[in-house]
Structure formats: C-alpha cells, structure tokens
Amino acid sequence: MTPNGGTNGPAGVENVLRTEQLSLSFGPVAALKSVNLHLERGEVLGLVGNNGAGKSTLVKILTGLYRPDGGRIYLDGEEVRFRSVQDARQHGIETVFQDLALVDELSVYHNLFLNREYTRGGWFRFLRNRTMRAAASRFLDDIGIDIPSVDAPVAKLSGGQRQAIAVARAVRQENIKILLLDEPLAAMGAKETSLIIGLINSLSKKANISIIVIDHNYTHLFEICDRINVIQHGQVTVNKSLSEISLEELIEFMVQSFRRDVAAGDAK
Ligand SMILES: Nc1ncnc2c1ncn2[C@@H]1O[C@H](COP(=O)(O)OP(=O)(O)OP(=O)(O)O)[C@@H](O)[C@H]1O
Ligand SMILES: [Mg+2]
Numbered sequence: 001m002t003p004n005g006g007t008n009g010p011a012g013v014e015n016v017l018r019t020e021q022l023s024l025s026f027g028p029v030a031a032l033k034s035v036n037l038h039l040e041r042g043e044v045l046g047l048v049g050n051n052g053a054g055k056s057t058l059v060k061i062l063t064g065l066y067r068p069d070g071g072r073i074y075l076d077g078e079e080v081r082f083r084s085v086q087d088a089r090q091h092g093i094e095t096v097f098q099d100l101a102l103v104d105e106l107s108v109y110h111n112l113f114l115n116r117e118y119t120r121g122g123w124f125r126f127l128r129n130r131t132m133r134a135a136a137s138r139f140l141d142d143i144g145i146d147i148p149s150v151d152a153p154v155a156k157l158s159g160g161q162r163q164a165i166a167v168a169r170a171v172r173q174e175n176i177k178i179l180l181l182d183e184p185l186a187a188m189g190a191k192e193t194s195l196i197i198g199l200i201n202s203l204s205k206k207a208n209i210s211i212i213v214i215d216h217n218y219t220h221l222f223e224i225c226d227r228i229n230v231i232q233h234g235q236v237t238v239n240k241s242l243s244e245i246s247l248e249e250l251i252e253f254m255v256q257s258f259r260r261d262v263a264a265g266d267a268k
Contacts, residue, residue, distance in 0.1 A: 014041075014076060014077055015038040015039060015040055015074070015076075015077075016039055016040060016041045016075065016076060016177055016178060016210045017037075017038065017039040017062070017073070017074070017075055017178055017210065018037070018038040018039070018073075018074040019035055019036060019037050019038075019062075019071060019072070019073050019074075020036055020071055020072045020073075020074070021034045021035070021036060021070060021071040021072070022034070022035040022036075022058070022061060022068045022070070022071035022072075022073070023035070023068060023069050023070040023071055023234075024057060024061060024066060024067075024068050024069050025069060030234055031054045031057040031234055032054045032057055032058060032061070032068070032234040032235075033233065033234035033235050034071070034234075034235055035054070035058055035071070035231070035234070035235060035236055036236060037229055037236050037239070039178065039210045039212060040210065041208060041210055042204050042205070042208040042209070042210060043204065043210050043211075043226045043227065044200060044201075044204045044210075044211045044212075044213060044224050044225045044226050044227075045210075045211070045212045045213070045225060045226070045227050045228075045229060046212075046213055046214075046215065046221040046224065046225035046227070046228045046229070047059075047212060047213070047214045047228075047229055047231060048214075048215070048216070048218065048221065048228060048229075048230050048231070048250070048254065049230055049231035049232060050232070050254070050257065050258055050261060053231045053232055053233065053234070054231050054233070054234040054235075055182070055214045055231055056182055056214070057234075058231070059095060059180045059182050059212070059214065061073075062088070062093060062095075062178075062180055062212075063082075063085055063088050063093055063094075063095040063180055064082030064083065064084050064085045064086070064087050064088030064089075064093070065085055067081075067082075075091055075092075075177075089173065090175075091177075092173070092175045092176050092177030092178060093176075093177070093178045093180065094170035094171065094173055094176050094178070094179050094180070095170070095179075095180040095181075095182070096163075096166045096167055096170050096179070096180070096181050096182070096184060097182055102154045102162060102165060102166055102169075103154070104153065104154055104155035105153055105155065106153060106154065107150065107151050107152060107153055107154070108136065108140075108147055108149070108150040108151070108152055108153075108154055108157070108165055109132055109133045109135075109136035109137070109150040109151070110132070111154050111165055111169060112132075112136045112139065112140075112150075112165065112168060112169050112172060113132050113135075113136070133150055133151070136150045137150050139168065139172060140168060143168060143171070143199065143202060143203070143207075144198060144199065144202055145161075145164045145165075145168055145195070145199065146195075147161060147164075147165070158189075158192055159188055159189075159192055160188050160189065160191065160192020160193065160195045160196060161192070161195070163184055163188070163192070163196055164195055164196060164199055167179070167181070167184070167196070167199055167200075167203075168199075171203060171207070171209065176209060177209065177210060178209070178210045178211070178212070179203065179209050179210070179211045179212075180211075180212050181200070181211065181212070181213040181214065182214045183214050183215055183216070184196055184200075184213065184215070185197075185215055185217060185220050186215075186216075193220065197220065197223050197224055200213065200224050201223075201224060204226075213225065218247055218250050218251055218254070219247060222242065222247050222250075225242065226241060226242060227239070227240065227241045227242065228240055228241075228242070228245060228250065230250075230253070230254070230257075232257060238253065
C-alpha cells in the first residue's frame with residue numbers, strides 16, 4: 001500500500017477507485033456503516049444486496065449527490081471529496097439513474113448533446129444541427145447502439161433503447177473513467193436486456209471504462225461482471241471474482257441472507 005492508501009489490488013495494481021470505511025446515516029437509519037471496496041481499470045463490479053442494503057446510497061455518494069458522514073474515497077490513489085455531481089463528473093465519474101434524465105420531446109441526437117450542444121451563432125444553426133446529428137450517428141455506431149433514426153424523439157424509443165441512449169450520453173464525456181449504473185436492466189425485455197449487456201461489455205472491454213452495476217438479477221450480472229460484491233446492512237460482506245463463486249452459490253447465499261433478515265425482522 002502506498003502512503004496515501006492508493007493501492008490495494010493484486011500485485012500492486014493501482015485501483016481506479018477505492019473507498020475506505022464510508023459511512024452515512026439518515027437520522028437513525030445507518031444506510032452505510034463502513035464500506036470498503038475497490039474497482040480496477042476496465043473492470044465491471046456487480047453490487048448485489050437485499051432491498052435497503054445501501055447500494056443506491058453508495059452510488060449517490062460516489063456520484064457526488066450525498067456527502068458521507070465518514071470515510072474516504074480515492075481515485076487513482078488520490079483522496080477526493082466531491083462537492084457536487086458536477087465535481088464528480090469533472091473527476092470522470094458518470095452515473096445513469098433509473099429516471100434517466102432524458103427529454104422525451106427531443107430527438108435522440110439532441111438528447112445526446114443536451115447541455116453540451118455545439119455552440120455556433122445565429123445562421124449556423126442548421127449546420128450545427130447537421131454536425132450534431134452526424135456526430136451522434138457516428139458515436140452510436142462506434143459503441144454498437146442500433147437506433148432506427150437519431151431524428152426520432154426519445155419518447156418513441158423502447159425502454160432498452162432509451163436506457164442505451166442514457167448510457168451513451170454518460171460515456172460521451174471525454175474524460176469518463178468510471179460509470180455507475182443503478183439497476184440498468186430493471187423492467188426490460190429480453191432484447192433490450194441483451195442490448196444493454198452488450199453495451200456494458202463493450203464499454204469495459206474496448207473503451208477500458210470501469211463500471212459498477214447494481215442489479216437484482218444475478219444471471220444477468222454473471223454475464224456482465226468480473227467480480228461481485230455483496231452489500232448487507234451497509235457493509236460489503238462478500239468480495240469474489242466470478243472464478244471464486246458460482247451463480248448457484250451466490251443465489252443460495254442471498255436466499256439465506258434474506259431468510260436471516262426476515263427472521264430478524266429486518267427485511268424490507
Ligand atoms: N434520502 C433518504 N432519506 C432517508 N433514508 C434513506 C434515504 N435514502 C435511503 N434511505 C434509507 O437508507 C437505506 C439504504 O437505502 P438504499 O436506497 O441505499 O438501498 P438499496 O440497497 O439501493 O435498496 P434497493 O435494492 O431497494 O434499491 C434504507 O433503509 C433506506 O430507507
Ligand atoms: Mg437502490
């Protein structure tokens with residue numbers, strides 16, 4: 001470990017992200033007690049845990065939405081404290097939440113450029129739209145997203161296509177290093193699910209983006225992740241690469257942990 005606590009991965013591999021004893025309470029509810037986790041470059045880490053375990057709270061801290069009560073966050077070995085979502089974004093962290101933040105009435109390409117439009121004055125407007133449109137098509141092609149037309153308003157897209165546009169918008173950030181996905185596959189059909197799974201795989205393997213993905217479907221997680229962390233009652237209790245745990249073992253572990261919560265009156 002370096003003096004600033006930057007490495008803890010195998011053979012001194014520098015972690016792109018590491019947290020140390022992160023904690024956050026909401027009044028009497030200790031949502032996170034002491035979260036220690038790490039993320040390597042280009043790695044996909046799956047976060048699983050029963051309802052109310054603290055997964056979304058952790059993501060909201062990592063994206064600068066909540067400030068932790070205690071603990072530390074390191075990016076590439078340097079301690080950081082995010083003041084806002086914008087601040088986390090400037091450090092290369094992008095998040096896709098379930099409500100997606102797309103504008104239904106605007107076209108796919110306008111959504112991709114939302115708040116980051118190519119700015120050129122007055123009579124260049126037509127040209128500017130043409131440039132954005134072409135850049136959007138090229139970008140979606142590059143990352144393997146197949147949308148019938150970038151001119152369609154996003155309201156006309158399927159749930160999976162919308163999710164894909166939201167992810168594409170996040171990864172358009174030039175300095176993106178870490179992508180956080182909170183239940184990106186929830187309520188999706190088979191075709192949409194495979195679209196997003198393919199996108200996550202190509203972002204990590206081709207673009208070398210590090211990804212944390214939360215999902216309650218362990219079968220899907222086993223198609224995407226390199227490693228799984230289980231969060232229970234605000235703490236990471238299991239940290240296993242896919243070579244160390246089988247899908248059946250994970251399901252059995254989670255069923256048992258849910259039963260214990262029910263017996264203790266803790267299940268939500
Ligand atoms: N803004 C908030 N105010 C008060 N309590 C909160 C807030 N956000 C989360 N909590 C509480 O913190 C705990 C962790 O919630 P969190 O949303 O992180 O769980 P989760 O693991 O994402 O669950 P799920 O799988 O249901 O999405 C829960 O007890 C929840 O009720
Ligand atoms: Mg959640």
